Each structure stands twice: as structure tokens, then as C-alpha cells.
Amino acid sequence: MQRREWMAGAAALLSGVTVGLPAVGQAQAQPRTPGGFPSRPIVLICPWPAGGSSDAVMRAFGDxxxxxxxxxxxxxxRPGAGGTLGxxxxxxxxxxxxxxxxxxxxxxxxxxxxKMPFDPIRDLQHVVGLTGYTFGIVCTPDxxxxxxxxxxxxxxxRPGQLTYGHTGTGTTPHLAFEEFAHKAGFTTQDVPYKGSAEILQAILGGHVPVMCGTMEFVPHVRAGKLRLLATLGRDRNKAFPEVPTVRESGWETVSESPFGIGAPRGTDPAVVRVLHDAFHRTxxxxxxxxxxxxxxxxxxxxxxxxxxxxxxxxxEAERATVIRMGLAGKG
Structure with a gap:
């Protein structure tokens, strides 16, 4: 119950999002569409490298x-391009x-x-929302x-001397850290990586002293190999109640990042429902x-x-953020 209460509480922070889990034991065989979908393997694209938290989560959903x-x-x-190749x-x-x-x-x-090869509203069929990332800022012990x-x-x-790694140009950790740096009044040298697994290897290998990324750094923080400076949610993370958020540290930067599953535009509504219902039961x-x-x-x-x-x-909200940060039209 504590696990479910924590998950539901965290999800409730997102306005306009329905929070909740289906009752235990409801998983059952999914009925097929009149056309027989699905009758062969389904490819689920994870737009991040193998070995990271996103990969592990998507493989759990896939299984x-x-x-x-x-x-x-x-x-x-399919890693690269800020997680947009899918x-x-x-x-x-x-x-x-x-x-x-x-x-x-x-x-x-x-x-x-x-310029991107897709329009997220015109070209995508949104199927179901599932979960979201939690972010933090960590540094090396030295x-x-x-x-x-x-x-x-x-x-x-030391203007411009702070080097930090992130999960790719334009990703949420990148923009969150840049917004925080702007509000805190310092400049940086940012180093983009293709995903969480790469950036974690980089900071553990001493290639960058600071990173902004997902919570897969937790075991290394607990082992003393990294130091957690702050988290980026609205409230403190229950895993580290002693660690402040960036917001309560004095800089109004909050970053929460839900995600789900998409399909090509024009997918049969009956197929979308089969996928939605099956993912819902996962x-x-x-x-x-x-x-x-x-x-x-x-x-x-x-x-x-x-x-x-x-x-x-x-x-529309991201358009406003990009304009506010002076990044519109930049690549």
C-alpha cells in the first residue's frame, strides 16, 4: 500500500491527469479486433540507448x-535526437x-x-499515458x-567553467538545468549524451563533475559514489527526504515529465482501443x-x-517555455 500511495500521490501533482491503478488481479486475455489484431509481433520503439532506466521500463511494459x-x-x-526518433x-x-x-x-x-520530420499533434495518435520521470542534480564526491x-x-x-552532462539537447534535464542556471545567475558548459546510461557512465568515469538526469543514479548516491544536490519535483523525493528541491533552495524551477505510448496517425480506433486497454492492464x-x-x-x-x-x-506550453528561454528556432 505504501508503494501505491506514493505513486498515486506523486501522480496527483500533475494537473488534469487521471491517477490510479486498476484493481489487483484484473489482468486477463485481451480480446482482438474484428480484423484479428494483433496476430503478429509488435515493435515497441524505445528512443533511448539500451541499459538505461527508460530501456528497463519500456522492456517491462513490453513483456x-x-x-x-x-x-x-x-x-x-533508437537513441538520439533528444528522444524523438520514435x-x-x-x-x-x-x-x-x-x-x-x-x-x-x-x-x-x-x-x-x-525543424523536425513530424508534427506531434498532426502526425501522432496518442494511445495511453503511463508514467513519468523524476529528475535530480548530482555531482562527484570530489x-x-x-x-x-x-x-x-x-x-x-567562475563564469562558464561549470561543466555538466545531460540526456541530450532539448531534453527535459537539459532545459531544466539551463532554466535553473539562468535564474541562479551562472553560465555553464553543457555536454549532451544520448541517454541516462551514457551520462551515468560519464560522471562515474570522471568525465563530467555534474549531471542532471533521471533517478537511476540513486544506487550510486547510496553507495557514496555520487552526491545528490537537489531534486527537481514540486516536493522532496521520498527516497531522499533530507535533500531539498531546486525550488525550495530558492530558484523557481520545477520539472516533471510524464510519458506514454503513441502510434501513427490514422490507426484504426479499434486497434487503438486494444492497445490502450492492454497497456492499462500492464x-x-x-x-x-x-x-x-x-x-x-x-x-x-x-x-x-x-x-x-x-x-x-x-x-503549447513547451512553445512558451522555448520562447521564454530564447531557444526558438535553434538546433
Missing amino acids: SLSRQLGVPVVVEN ASAMVTAKPDGYTITQLPLGVYRLPHMQ APFRSLQEMVAWARS LDDPKVLETLERYYQPVIYMSTDAYTRYASRTF
Whole structure:
């Protein structure tokens, strides 16, 4: 119950999102469409490298989806381009439900920053919202600061000398850190990586002293190999109640990042419903919940209609963010 209460509480922070888990034990065989969908393997694109938290989470969903639908689900990694290669693939994929993708927040942001091969509203069928990332700022134990305030003071006194890694240009950790740095009054040297696994290897290898990314750094923080300076949610993370948020440290920067599943525009509504219902039931799968808890990701369920409305709202909100940060039209 504590796990479910924490997940539901975290999800409730997101306005307009339906929060909740289906009752335990409701998973059952998914009925097929009149056309027989699905009758062959489904490709689920994970637009991040293998080995990271996103990869682990999508593979847990894929395994559960396979059990729900009775066909193989192949998770295909397509890292790069700020996590948008899955959305790009939807433009040319057949709208038959056999090629689907994770849709991270950058899908709604990057089209405002550079020319992209897709329009997130016109070219994508939003299927279901599932969960979301939690972010934090960590440093190496030998960094010349031990708190977020000390890091800001250090960076202010050495303009442009603070180097930090993030999960890719235009991704949420990148923009969140840049917004925080702007509000805190210091400049940086940012180093983009292709995803959480790469950035974690970089900071553990001493290639960057600071990173902004997902909570898969937790085991290394607990082992003393990294130091958590702050988290980026509205409230403190229950895993580290002693660690302040960036917001309560004095800089109004909050970053929460829900995501779900998309398909090509024009996918048969009956196929969309089969996929939606099956993914909805994966949120009752103990193996999925265990994986989400391992990476501190709450359940953030959105129906097809709610997820579609969320996408439109987010697309416009990200446009405002990009303009505010002076990034419109930059690549």
C-alpha cells in the first residue's frame, strides 16, 4: 500500500491527469479486433540507448504487453535526437498498430526549437499515458561543493567553467538545468549524451563533475559514489527526504515529465482501443510496478482522450517555455 500511495500521490501533482491503478488481479486475455489484431509481433520503439532506466521500463511494459496480447513485443532502441526518433518513425510506419513508440516530453518541445520530420499533434495518435520521470542534480564526491548553494556560488565566481552532462539537447534535464542556471545567475558548459546510461557512465568515469538526469543514479548516491544536490519535483523525493528541491533552495524551477505510448496517425480506433486497454492492464502487473518503483517513476495513467488533450496542452506550453528561454528556432 505504501508503494501505491506514493505513486498515486506523486501522480496527483500533475494537473488534469487521471491517477490510479486498476484493481489487483484484473489482468486477463485481451480480446482482438474484428480484423484479428494483433496476430503478429509488435515493435515497441524505445528512443533511448539500451541499459538505461527508460530501456528497463519500456522492456517491462513490453513483456507485460506481450502477456496481455499473446504475441511477441519487440523493444527496439533508437537513441538520439533528444528522444524523438520514435516519433519520427511514426510518420512512415504503417498505421496498423504493429509499430508503436514511447513519447517523451521532448517530442512536444523540439519542434519549437528546430525543424523536425513530424508534427506531434498532426502526425501522432496518442494511445495511453503511463508514467513519468523524476529528475535530480548530482555531482562527484570530489566536486568543490557539497550543496546546491555552494555549487551556484562556485559557478558564479567562475563564469562558464561549470561543466555538466545531460540526456541530450532539448531534453527535459537539459532545459531544466539551463532554466535553473539562468535564474541562479551562472553560465555553464553543457555536454549532451544520448541517454541516462551514457551520462551515468560519464560522471562515474570522471568525465563530467555534474549531471542532471533521471533517478537511476540513486544506487550510486547510496553507495557514496555520487552526491545528490537537489531534486527537481514540486516536493522532496521520498527516497531522499533530507535533500531539498531546486525550488525550495530558492530558484523557481520545477520539472516533471510524464510519458506514454503513441502510434501513427490514422490507426484504426479499434486497434487503438486494444492497445490502450492492454497497456492499462500492464499498470496492474507487479513486475511493471516493481520496475517503476526501482526508478522512482509514479503511475500517471491517462486515457486515449485525456492523453490527446494533454499532448495539445503540452505542445503549447513547451512553445512558451522555448520562447521564454530564447531557444526558438535553434538546433
